[in-house]
Amino acid sequence: DAGVTQSPTHLIKTRGQQVTLRCSPISGHKSVSWYQQVLGQGPQFIFQYYEKEERGRGNFPDRFSARQFPNYSSELNVNALLLGDSALYLCASSRREMGGDGYTFGSGTRLTVV
Amino acid sequence: QKEVEQNSGPLSVPEGAIASLNCTYSDRVSQSFFWYRQYSGKSPELIMSIYSNGDKEDGRFTAQLNKASQYVSLLIRDSQPSDSATYLCAVKTSYDKVIFGPGTSLSVIP
Numbered sequence: 001d002a003g004v005t006q007s008p009t010h011l012i013k014t015r016g017q018q019v020t021l022r023c024s025p026i027s028g029h030k031s032v033s034w035y036q037q038v039l040g041q042g043p044q045f046i047f048q049y050y051e052k053e054e055r056g057r058g059n060f061p062d063r064f065s066a067r068q069f070p071n072y073s074s075e076l077n078v079n080a081l082l083l084g085d086s087a088l089y090l091c092a093s094s095r096r097e098m099g100g101d102g103y104t105f106g107s108g109t110r111l112t113v114v
Numbered sequence: 115q116k117e118v119e120q121n122s123g124p125l126s127v128p129e130g131a132i133a134s135l136n137c138t139y140s141d142r143v144s145q146s147f148f149w150y151r152q153y154s155g156k157s158p159e160l161i162m163s164i165y166s167n168g169d170k171e172d173g174r175f176t177a178q179l180n181k182a183s184q185y186v187s188l189l190i191r192d193s194q195p196s197d198s199a200t201y202l203c204a205v206k207t208s209y210d211k212v213i214f215g216p217g218t219s220l221s222v223i224p
Contacts, residue, residue, distance in 0.1 A: 033212070042118075042202050042214035043158065056211050090157055099212040102148050105157040 002027070004093050004106035012112045013081050021076045021109045025093030032074040033099060034066060035090040037108075043090055049074055050097045081113045117141065118205050118215035126221045133190040135218050137203030140184070146206035147179055147186045152217065153199045162188065193222045 005024045013019050025032050031050045035043035045058035049068035068074045078085055088110050092103035120137050127133045135149075146165055150158035164170045164177040164186065176189040186205075190197055203215040 035214075042216045045211050045213060048211070056209075058211070088157075098206065098210040100146055100206060102160040102163045103150075103158075103212070104160065108157050 004091055004104050006089075006091050006106035006109050008109060009107065010110045010112075012114060015081055015083060015113055017081050018077065018079045019081060019111060021078075021089050021091075021111075022073065023076070023091030023093075023106060024071075024073045025091075026104055029093035029095050029104075030072055031094045031097055031099065032068055032072065033092045033094070033103065034074070034076045035092065036060075037088045037090055038086075039088075046076070048098060055098060078111075083113050086111060086113045116215075117207065117213045118203055120201075120203050120215040120218045122216075122218070124219040124221055126223055127193050129193060129195060129222055129224050131193050131222075133193045133197065133220055133222070135188040135190075135201050135203075135220070137186045137188075137205075137215055138184055139186070139203075139205045139213075141205065141207040141209075142181075142184060143208035144181075144184075144205045145208075146212075147177070148204040148206075148212075149175075149177060149186075149188045150202040150204060150214075151199045152202055158202055190220075193220075195222045195224050198222050 033048040034046040037043045047066040048056040063079045088108045091106045149162040152158040162177040178187045200217040
């Protein structure tokens with residue numbers, strides 16, 4: 001079985017631009033969560049989706065949005081990029097709702113805002 | 115008070131020794147606890163989950179949970195250089211979010 005796949009792996013954007021990150025969960029996993037990880041820190045919770053509905057949101061501004069599609073894949077959108085949005089964005093899938101059985105992470109998207 | 119806290123590290127242990135990693139959490143009603151390992155430049159990988167008070171062993175790893183003290187730990191026996199990584203403690207809180215600690219960097223010296 002394929003693991004969690006994320007695309008793109010690396011991205012360089014200019015301040016003020018918009019970006020879309022994509023994630024496909026493990027087959028059979030209906031829960032997808034997004035995390036932001038800045039170098040030297042633990043992952044920070046952004047969003048969780050289960051069965052195509054938003055089930056949780058972290059302390060991120062409205063510039064961050066996400067959705068989950070009928071096939072359980074997900075997109076994370078960030079508008080009006082700031083330098084501080086530079087980070088590793090991790091997608092995690094789990095079989096159980098809200099990550100209760102632990103996450104499997106994708107390899108991440110490294111976003112650099114210049 | 116941060117929701118999940120870990121030893122600041124870095125932690126260095128000689129090869130073959132026991133590495134002890136500690137984590138405290140603030141949400142008293144949390145029920146699910148996880149340890150992830152993250153190698154430099156890679157994404158986190160789940161190594162242990164624990165849900166009940168006491169010890170849970172898996173190979174060289176033992177997770178310990180004390181809900182009364184709001185404390186969870188990870189012991190790595192017979193530490194190997196390949197165990198050198200950052201260890202992340204994660205807690206599923208009562209409001210259904212999985213919150214990660216800042217991580218503890220472990221270095222196993224040959």
